[in-house]
Amino acid sequence: MFLKALWRSIRAEDSKLRGARVWAVFFLIPLLSAAYGTFSFCYNSATVTRDWNGLWGQHTLYYALFFFAPMAAIYAAWLWRLEHLGHNWTLVLSMPVPPLCLVLAKLAATFKLALFTQMWMWLLFFGCGKLWAGLPGVPPAACLLWALRGAVAAVPVLALQLLLSMLWRGFAPPVLLALLGGVVGFLFVSNGWGLYWPYGLLVLGMNANQGYDLLAGQAPPFAAACAGFTFLFCAAAGAWLKRRDIA
Amino acid sequence: MQNVVMTSGLCKAYGSRTAVQGLDLCVPYGSVYGFIGPNGAGKTTTMKLLLGLIHPTSGSIRLLDEELTPQSRLKILSRTGSLIESPSYYAHLTAAENLQLVAGLKGAEAKDVVRVLDIVRLTPDARRKVGQFSLGMRQRLGIAMALLGWPTLLILDEPTNGLDPAGIQEMRALLAEMPRRCGATVLISSHLLSELEQIVDHVGILNKGRLLYQGPLAGLQQHSRGDVALRLLHPALAAPVLKSAGLAGLAREERGEVVLPPLKEAFLADLVGSLAAAGAGVVGVSCRSRSLEEIFLSLTKADGETGVV
Numbered sequence: 272m273f274l275k276a277l278w279r280s281i282r283a284e285d286s287k288l289r290g291a292r293v294w295a296v297f298f299l300i301p302l303l304s305a306a307y308g309t310f311s312f313c314y315n316s317a318t319v320t321r322d323w324n325g326l327w328g329q330h331t332l333y334y335a336l337f338f339f340a341p342m343a344a345i346y347a348a349w350l351w352r353l354e355h356l357g358h359n360w361t362l363v364l365s366m367p368v369p370p371l372c373l374v375l376a377k378l379a380a381t382f383k384l385a386l387f388t389q390m391w392m393w394l395l396f397f398g399c400g401k402l403w404a405g406l407p408g409v410p411p412a413a414c415l416l417w418a419l420r421g422a423v424a425a426v427p428v429l430a431l432q433l434l435l436s437m438l439w440r441g442f443a444p445p446v447l448l449a450l451l452g453g454v455v456g457f458l459f460v461s462n463g464w465g466l467y468w469p470y471g472l473l474v475l476g477m478n479a480n481q482g483y484d485l486l487a488g489q490a491p492p493f494a495a496a497c498a499g500f501t502f503l504f505c506a507a508a509g510a511w512l513k514r515r516d517i518a
Numbered sequence: 519m520q521n522v523v524m525t526s527g528l529c530k531a532y533g534s535r536t537a538v539q540g541l542d543l544c545v546p547y548g549s550v551y552g553f554i555g556p557n558g559a560g561k562t563t564t565m566k567l568l569l570g571l572i573h574p575t576s577g578s579i580r581l582l583d584e585e586l587t588p589q590s591r592l593k594i595l596s597r598t599g600s601l602i603e604s605p606s607y608y609a610h611l612t613a614a615e616n617l618q619l620v621a622g623l624k625g626a627e628a629k630d631v632v633r634v635l636d637i638v639r640l641t642p643d644a645r646r647k648v649g650q651f652s653l654g655m656r657q658r659l660g661i662a663m664a665l666l667g668w669p670t671l672l673i674l675d676e677p678t679n680g681l682d683p684a685g686i687q688e689m690r691a692l693l694a695e696m697p698r699r700c701g702a703t704v705l706i707s708s709h710l711l712s713e714l715e716q717i718v719d720h721v722g723i724l725n726k727g728r729l730l731y732q733g734p735l736a737g738l739q740q741h742s743r744g745d746v747a748l749r750l751l752h753p754a755l756a757a758p759v760l761k762s763a764g765l766a767g768l769a770r771e772e773r774g775e776v777v778l779p780p781l782k783e784a785f786l787a788d789l790v791g792s793l794a795a796a797g798a799g800v801v802g803v804s805c806r807s808r809s810l811e812e813i814f815l816s817l818t819k820a821d822g823e824t825g826v827v
Contacts, residue, residue: 275625276592283619290610353608362606362663365569366623367596513588516572 276368280376284350288380293349296342297388304338305330305395309403323410326400327417328480334392335421335479336457337450340432340470342388343425344449346381347432348442355440360517371509377433378426378505385425393418417478420486424476424493427469427500428452434508460485466496520583522547522671522703523568528577530563530727537563538727541577545705545720550697552718552735553707556818560727561707562603565675568705569600582670596624599669599702601677605660609649613640613659616648617666626667634662637699638692654685661692665700672696674706678713686713693717711814725818738813744806746786748776751799759792777806 288294308330312319319325354360363373393415400406428449435445449470456470457479465471465485475485475493486493523545530538538560545551555561566572568579570591579586581594607616617631635641638658643651648659657677664672677693678686694717696704708714711721721738723731731738750756753776760769760776763785770777781789786803793800 279622279625283623286615286619286622287608287611289615292610356609357606358603359606359608361566361569361571361600361602362620363623364571365595365598365600365602366620367592367625368623369592514573517566518572 273369273372277372277375280368280372281379284376284380285383287350287353288384291349293346293384296345296349297384297391300338300342301334301388301392301395304334305392305399307333308396309399312404321406323400323406323408323414326404326406327396327410327414327478330392330396330399331417331421331477331479335474335477336453339388339421339425339473339477340428340449340453340456341446343381343385343428344432344436344446346384347377347429348436348445350377350381351433351436352442364512364517369509370512371505373512374433374437374505374508378430378501381429381433382422382426385429386422389418389422389425413484417476417484420493421473421477423497424472427497427504428473430501430504430508431469434504437508438511466492469500472496472500520547521545521580522582523551523705524580525564525568526578526580528564528567528579529575530560530567530572531575536727538567541724541727541729542732543722543729544732545703545722547703548697549720550693550704550706550718552711552714552721553705553724554711554714554721554814555707555709555724557709559709559724561709561724562675563727564724565600565602565673565705565707568673569595569598569602571602596667597670598673599664599666599671600673600675601657601660601664602673602675604679605656606663607648607651607656607659610647612645612647613651613655613662614644616659617662620663621666624667630666630668634665637665638662654681654688657681657685657689658692661689668700669702672700672702672704672706674704676707676709678708690717712811723814723817730817744780746778746781747772747802747804747806748778748790748793748800749774749802749804750776750793751801752797755796756793756798759789759796759798763789763792765789775802 312326312329319329354363364370397410400410432445432449435448439445452470456468456474459465459468459471460474465475472493478485521544523543525541525543528538528541529536541564553561563572567574568581570586582597584590584594586594608619611619613635614631617634618628621628621631635644638661640655640658640662643655648656651659661677664674678689681689690713693704693706696702706714706718715735719735720733721731721735722729756776760766765778768779790800790803
């Protein structure tokens with residue numbers, strides 16, 4: 272029963288993405304991030320190794336620090352904004368689906384966007400490496416793995432951003448908090464506390480700005496942290512929706 | 519007759535402000551029930567309570583033969599269609615896409631979209647983005663969403679709000695044929711009794727969160743008597759009789775008749791006898807019927823508020 276309702280909700284949220292302007296964000300922000308990263312790689316030859324790992328470090332430095340979390344926040348804020356407009360709250364909550372399904376369906380829809388974003392980011396990384404930086408060969412397989420790990424780490428960030436955007440009618444505040452969260456995430460990771468901060472998981476997962484694997488041997492705690500934060504934020508959102516009065 | 523909606527002592531308070539108090543609503547199966555009251559009377563709050571969108575402070579709700587509880591709510595919602603306040607829609611999607619989305623959530627068949635588009639006469643605009651729709655078209659789309667999945671109960675909150683006279687006329691015609699076309703019980707709210715009196719068979723009049731009248735529309739007319747007009751040969755001789763009956767300040771003269779406020783039948787019979795005995799020459803007694811709008815106004819005025827009607 273719950274799974275059926277969840278599937279129906281996921282399809283509904285997915286159809287909201289059709290022809291939406293949020294796809295422009297999906298396209299442009301990784302492009303901007305890739306341009307910064309490649310530019311930095313090309314003009315920092317003294318400090319950055321001239322290989323795919325070096326380029327990955329530069330790409331993900333900007334991407335994980337400034338771009339990915341706000342982009343996830345935009346996805347979440349856009350999807351909730353649809354319900355904040357007019358009286359759509361009454362529409363979605365008078366449907367015969369549990370409120371938690373609504374939250375999980377929005378998470379699924381934003382995850383789909385995040386997954387595509389990671390793929391697009393990786394294609395840009397590859398394209399910039401070959402065409403702009405002129406690197407030989409192909410990127411190591413590990414870079415693909417780190418991009419996929421970034422998608423996994425995006426789930427708790429999306430869950431948190433969905434919670435914030437559900438509570439906050441305004442579009443900008445959750446996005447600004449995400450930007451702040453991304454920067455703080457770097458500080459957490461540099462102090463070894465990356466697993467305890469949702470935005471830090473993104474830095475760890477993507478191995479941002481590092482030449483070695485930050486998560487070597489730490490995959491189970493990383494997965495547990497992702498699952499734990501996701502469960503916490505989704506449960507909080509579901510409980511709040513169940514109890515709130517729709518004014 | 520069984521009731522599709524029954525509430526018992528339903529109350530909703532926001533801090534010190536009580537929006538709905540002690541509401542005992544009874545909506546019979548198969549009826550078109552007009553829920554009428556001035557703005558701020560508590561109509562929308564009541565409808566949201568019925569849908570479980572807000573939680574009652576006290577009291578109980580029974581819908582479609584089931585107590586409304588967190589456990590039964592989804593089952594009840596699957597048999598209910600609603601349009602609360604202004605219609606909800608996703609402006610970047612077409613009318614058909616909006617309906618497909620809602621049909622999916624309701625678990626309705628995809629072909630139901632075609633049916634409801636036809637009912638609300640939006641078939642030619644099905645492929646247009648809703649952001650380009652007029653208010654009237656959006657209202658019709660809202661009704662179409664409510665109709666998806668063949669609901670047993672339709673809850674429509676002021677569906678004619680913001681429409682021009684032609685739009686109101688069109689919406690009224692649409693709603694009037696709803697029970698016949700869809701077989702659903704309809705609970706519809708408005709702040710204008712005149713707007714609904716042609717299509718409803720039962721009414722509930724709400725003011726300040728309290729139900730002032732509930733029952734068949736015909737009963738509302740009987741419930742409230744009209745003024746009494748007396749045609750007298752010698753009106754001057756009537757004055758002492760009216761004074762002794764306590765009506766001196768309440769009587770007025772209109773077009774050669776003495777007009778009195780609504781009176782109980784026994785009291786009126788005694789008064790006519792006294793006037794005849796005094797030689798006033800009673801040649802005619804008539805009870806003026808009042809329009810439903812006047813009855814509604816008098817009920818809400820008597821409750822201490824004129825309201826916007």
